[in-house]
Amino acid sequence: MEKKNLDWSNIGFSYMTTDKRYVANYKDGQWGPGELTSDSTVVLNECAGILQYCQECFEGLKAYTTADGSIVTFRPDLNAERMMDSAAWLEMPPFPKERFLEAVDQVVKANAAWVPPYGSGATLYLRPYMFASGPVIGVKPATEYQFRLFVTPVGPYFKGGAKPLTLCVSDFDRAAPHGSGHIKAGLNYAMSLHASVLAHEAGYDENLFPDSATRTYVEETGGANFLFITKDHEVVTPQSGSILPSITRRSLVYVAEHYLGLKVTQRPVKLSELSEFAECGLCGTAAVISPVGKIVDHGKEICFASGMDEMGEITRKLYDTLTGIQMGTVEAPKGWIRKIV
Ligand code: PLP
């Protein structure tokens, strides 16, 4: 199979239309068969639930070309499960896990020419999503839904790749204490856009959203969880009921404990203790682990000892081990890698 003629090492994190995507419809109380299609457009009724009341959830995962030339995905079962949780919370019919995994396999296989080569620094990003396609005008769940999955090749999420980021503590809330922060719903991201535009205009790479109730604890950014390293090389990750249960973070916790022999603590993290950490990183499918050099809290600068030039020592070890597992150069825990081709 011949690869597409792209400058793989220089693509950014943006959408490109690829060859095939998967579509399945839910109607009359059940999911229909589903198929691959070349049509990248979605035609909807003007009163579709997604357009009126934002009933939608999505996932993000990647396919990798490994060192031996295989194409694999990383823990797609966890994305399938999280999407079922998101759907249930939004009163949508969950898309069955086995069908999610079949859709992943089919779409990646059909777009194998778009999977970036090993060593290019790029990967294939998979975007499964589902939305209310049926009409609703009173505020209630729709009765018809569509599940889709498309793929697009991507480079690093943050421009500059591994250069440490500067964040600011946001004045806005992303998710409420008993709200939807723990699910992957498009509405959470709409909530973060105004804050994100303001942060970028002010010269910051991203927002740190504090907890909405007290504004004293670290939650997450608009698209990644936090990971901190203490001066004694302990890994600390913020615990909260209103952040997304990141699959990358859960994987890194395992890697830190079982591959690197590090102590890991998951607990609420106060903004006031940030200056005590030696390293900070953002973790997620898109972010992988992106180092943070500085956080600005209303004029007060918190600079991590790892500096603004490169990743800190422990962050680097975590990054190398995780990406080694994904690219097939480090042995993976059982069940983490799903081979597609
Ligand atoms: N937090 C938010 C708000 C996200 O959008 C993402 C991205 O998916 C993450 C965290 C990281 O989650 P994961 O590691 O499962 O990609």
Ligand code: COI
């Ligand atoms: C992901 O990492 O998959 C996400 O969904 C984050 C998004 C900001 C691109």
